[in-house]
Amino acid sequence: MxxxxxxxxxxxxxxxxxxxxxxxxxxxxxxxxKGFDEISLKxxxxxxxxxxxxxxxxxxxxxxAPYLWNSFNMVLPAAVLSSILxxxxxxxxxxxxxxxxxxxxPLILFGMFIPYQSVLIPLVxxxxxxxxxxxxxxxxxxxxxxxxPITTLTFRNYFASVPKEMVEAARMDGAGLLATYGYxxxxxxxxxxxxxxxWQFTAAWNDFLFAVVLTNxxxxxxxxxxxxxxxxxxxxxxVQMAGSLLAALPTLVVYIFLGRYFLRGLMAGALKG
Amino acid sequence: MRIKKDTLYxxxxxxPSLAAVAxxxxxxxxxxxxxxxxxxxxxxxxxxxxxxxxxxxLFQDPRFFIDIRNxxxxxxxxxxxxxxxxxxxxxxxxxxxxxxxFFRSVYLFPMAISFIVTGVVWRWxxxxxxxxRMSGLNLLFSSLGLxxxxxxxxxxxxxxxxAIALPAVWQMSGYTMALYLAGLRxxxxxxxxxxxxxxxxxxQIFSNIVFPLLRPVTLSAMVILGHIxxxxxxxxxxxxxxxxxxxxxxxxxxxxxxDGYFFGRGAAIGIFLLxxxxxxxxxxxxxxxxxxxxx
Numbered sequence: 001m002x003x004x005x006x007x008x009x010x011x012x013x014x015x016x017x018x019x020x021x022x023x024x025x026x027x028x029x030x031x032x033x034k035g036f037d038e039i040s041l042k043x044x045x046x047x048x049x050x051x052x053x054x055x056x057x058x059x060x061x062x063x064x065a066p067y068l069w070n071s072f073n074m075v076l077p078a079a080v081l082s083s084i085l086x087x088x089x090x091x092x093x094x095x096x097x098x099x100x101x102x103x104x105x106p107l108i109l110f111g112m113f114i115p116y117q118s119v120l121i122p123l124v125x126x127x128x129x130x131x132x133x134x135x136x137x138x139x140x141x142x143x144x145x146x147x148x149p150i151t152t153l154t155f156r157n158y159f160a161s162v163p164k165e166m167v168e169a170a171r172m173d174g175a176g177l178l179a180t181y182g183y184x185x186x187x188x189x190x191x192x193x194x195x196x197x198x199w200q201f202t203a204a205w206n207d208f209l210f211a212v213v214l215t216n217x218x219x220x221x222x223x224x225x226x227x228x229x230x231x232x233x234x235x236x237x238x239v240q241m242a243g244s245l246l247a248a249l250p251t252l253v254v255y256i257f258l259g260r261y262f263l264r265g266l267m268a269g270a271l272k273g
Numbered sequence: 274m275r276i277k278k279d280t281l282y283x284x285x286x287x288x289p290s291l292a293a294v295a296x297x298x299x300x301x302x303x304x305x306x307x308x309x310x311x312x313x314x315x316x317x318x319x320x321x322x323x324x325x326x327x328x329x330x331l332f333q334d335p336r337f338f339i340d341i342r343n344x345x346x347x348x349x350x351x352x353x354x355x356x357x358x359x360x361x362x363x364x365x366x367x368x369x370x371x372x373x374x375f376f377r378s379v380y381l382f383p384m385a386i387s388f389i390v391t392g393v394v395w396r397w398x399x400x401x402x403x404x405x406r407m408s409g410l411n412l413l414f415s416s417l418g419l420x421x422x423x424x425x426x427x428x429x430x431x432x433x434x435x436a437i438a439l440p441a442v443w444q445m446s447g448y449t450m451a452l453y454l455a456g457l458r459x460x461x462x463x464x465x466x467x468x469x470x471x472x473x474x475x476x477q478i479f480s481n482i483v484f485p486l487l488r489p490v491t492l493s494a495m496v497i498l499g500h501i502x503x504x505x506x507x508x509x510x511x512x513x514x515x516x517x518x519x520x521x522x523x524x525x526x527x528x529x530x531x532d533g534y535f536f537g538r539g540a541a542i543g544i545f546l547l548x549x550x551x552x553x554x555x556x557x558x559x560x561x562x563x564x565x566x567x568x
Binding site for chain 1: 290294299300361376392500551
């Protein structure tokens with residue numbers, strides 16, 4: 001690079017913006033670490049002064065643990081299933097097109113953008129009639145299906161960049177559809193699987209609308225339980241803050257360690273490849 | 274014919290997904306449309322045809338008027354805030370900054386959290402209590418001597434919804450930054466170098482070369498943010514619960530359908546939302562997919 005490093009004053013606005021993004025996290029963490037005796041809304045911005053306590057986290061965890069577990073149980077299979085189906089769709093729509101494949105793809109994609117309010121009433125009716133209403137399997141199925149557009153897009157874009165000579169060479173060698181997918185496309189698709197799975201994990205973990213409409217209180221995932229906790233007058237704000245951090249932690253950990261893949265999922269969502 | 278048979282298999286391979294999308298997206302939209310044209314009120318389905326009555330009622334409903342007004346205010350504040358912050362931070366980060374990766378990660382992390390978490394935290398930051406009970410951002414402003422910034426947040430009459438756009442900007446401006454940064458990185462350095470050689474100032478380079486080239490990014494960002502804004506739901510619920518002054522169509526639909534059993538009206542709101550989003554998204558989809566090249 002011929003360009004020299006930036007002038008120092010540029011770091012002032014950059015740092016101020018970092019403060020803007022981190023301030024809520026600061027409040028969440030410091031509140032979570034204060035003892036119950038130190039908690040008052042007046043002290044919100046002050047650092048803990050009488051040592052580090054985990055009272056708030058313990059209290060929040062006791063209340064939220066079953067719901068965190070519900071979320072994990074529902075979100076992990078949903079993310080994996082949706083990604084496997086998405087990889088098959090992406091492969092066929094990019095490299096083994098049937099007649100009409102180019103019409104089908106945008107129709108699938110549109111499903112990614114619809115306001116779910118436009119399918120909610122039939123979805124509830126469907127779940128009631130199939131006996132899935134109220135439980136986690138129904139919610140999981142919902143996330144698998146409505147996750148298909150973005151996983152299909154992720155894999156299709158990736159497979160579209162594979163030269164079609166690869167498919168032709170495989171055909172010459174006598175490989176059929178499944179062999180081409182299994183021996184050539186599946187092994188090179190590992191990064192796309194990471195992108196699709198963490199993206200689906202994040203989306204399903206963070207969902208509130210489907211969860212609040214489709215599950216009964218015993219099966220609430222964490223978002224519904226947290227919102228319910230926040231709406232209650234009995235549970236103090238400090239426990240709510242600690243609970244928020246617990247609810248955010250799994251997706252934050254994924255972001256911190258796999259941020260690069262997370263960003264690629266984001267870009268795919270804007271149809272930017 | 275080997276190839277023909279394989280093409281049939283390829284169709285069978287995606288058939289389960291296609292059927293799922295056909296039923297759960299398009300079939301259910303059709304079903305919702307049918308409900309929106311019915312008088313269904315109460316727990317038991319009632320498909321008695323009432324034509325567009327639910328839609329007519331909706332547009333004469335004062336609550337729906339508040340919803341539309343709130344959506345417009347929210348959209349304007351949310352989109353302009355995200356675009357300004359997103360473009361500003363992207364341009365700054367593009368200046369060959371040390372620790373660029375660190376800043377980028379910090380700006381983008383709110384995207385990984387749910388609107389519910391954001392809402393629960395911001396409801397305490399935007400606590401509207403005044404005087405001795407002051408807390409959150411108001412307390413911070415006041416102790417920094419910035420008393421003119423102390424305000425009622427989302428409890429402000431009419432404009433309260435604009436305060437809800439603040440956490441939304443907090444959450445989505447980093448994403449907008451990422452879109453702009455990708456756009457900036459796609460502009461060849463030669464263009465800027467050539468302008469520098471011709472004696473253009475950095476400001477001139479930005480306003481005459483970079484800014485116009487970023488127009489497609491701005492358009493995509495507006496479409497993406499706009500459709501999020503039309504669907505805004507959980508953030509408001511987490512900050513303020515279900516209050517009429519902060520109502521939006523998505524909350525009205527949820528409440529009237531599942532608390533009030535006005536299924537016909539709820540379906541009409543769902544269809545209204547779908548049409549608003551489609552007007553924005555369909556041209557965008559067509560345009561984005563048209564430019565694709567076959568490898």
